[in-house]
Amino acid sequence: MTGVPASAAGGTGRRPAPGGKLGAAAVNQASLWNIANILTMIRLALVPGFVLLLLAEGGYDPAWRALAWAAFAIAMITDVFDGHLARTYNLVTDFGKIADPIADKAIMGSALICLSYLGDLPWWVTGVILGRELGITLLRFWVIRYGVIPASRGGKLKTLAQGTAAGMYVLALTGPLATLRFWMMAVAVVLTVVTGLDYVRQAVVLRRRGLAAERAAQGGQG
Numbered sequence: 001m002t003g004v005p006a007s008a009a010g011g012t013g014r015r016p017a018p019g020g021k022l023g024a025a026a027v028n029q030a031s032l033w034n035i036a037n038i039l040t041m042i043r044l045a046l047v048p049g050f051v052l053l054l055l056a057e058g059g060y061d062p063a064w065r066a067l068a069w070a071a072f073a074i075a076m077i078t079d080v081f082d083g084h085l086a087r088t089y090n091l092v093t094d095f096g097k098i099a100d101p102i103a104d105k106a107i108m109g110s111a112l113i114c115l116s117y118l119g120d121l122p123w124w125v126t127g128v129i130l131g132r133e134l135g136i137t138l139l140r141f142w143v144i145r146y147g148v149i150p151a152s153r154g155g156k157l158k159t160l161a162q163g164t165a166a167g168m169y170v171l172a173l174t175g176p177l178a179t180l181r182f183w184m185m186a187v188a189v190v191l192t193v194v195t196g197l198d199y200v201r202q203a204v205v206l207r208r209r210g211l212a213a214e215r216a217a218q219g220g221q222g
Contacts, residue, residue, distance in 0.1 A: 034091040039082035043075045043103040050075065051110050054170060059118040062172040069170045075107045076163045104159075105133055111166045120169055121185070128189055129162065132196040143203045146210025154195040161188035 053068035082100065086092045109130055115121035140149055165188040168181035
């Protein structure tokens with residue numbers, strides 16, 4: 001017994017198949033308060049708390065830095081899960097499309113800026129990483145009428161390297177671990193530049209193809 005009257009199932013007396021059109025329609029109308037969006041909101045809410053923890057007591061107290069790292073780690077973990085949940089369970093919403101990248105850039109940007117402010121990370125590193133992220137965002141808008149530049153494997157590796165390196169800098173590390181984090185950040189910077197150039201290449205190719213298609217369509221109409 002399902003408790004669903006025949007009329008609710010289209011008047012045929014049959015239950016709608018799981019995952020059928022009715023189920024898909026219900027999922028497509030995902031509520032703003034779905035689990036993916038809630039995780040994104042949590043990540044946004046963590047940003048000011050993370051900054052306060054990182055800068056507490058002048059920014060050099062190991063205990064506060066450890067708490068800041070915990071907040072940063074939680075934010076990075078939610079970044080992995082909210083996107084996965086949204087795609088797997090069709091919980092993609094307009095809010096999520098806008099808020100997710102904002103949350104990503106907010107937590108990473110605040111970490112890099114605070115670390116440079118404290119003198120732990122050169123400002124040029126922060127400038128390269130944030131400049132790349134802003135440039136790629138503008139680039140996507142520039143070619144959006146011709147198509148979408150998909151996230152590449154290199155881009156995902158870049159994100160992982162940036163998160164790992166920034167997290168290591170947030171912790172008050174010394175000795176070999178401090179050396180390791182330097183090289184981890186170097187890898188992150190190289191991946192940032194290389195993948196950024198690849199996105200530029202993809203954008204130029206996409207725009208050329210789009211313009212060629214438009215000219216061909218106009219020629220056909222003429």
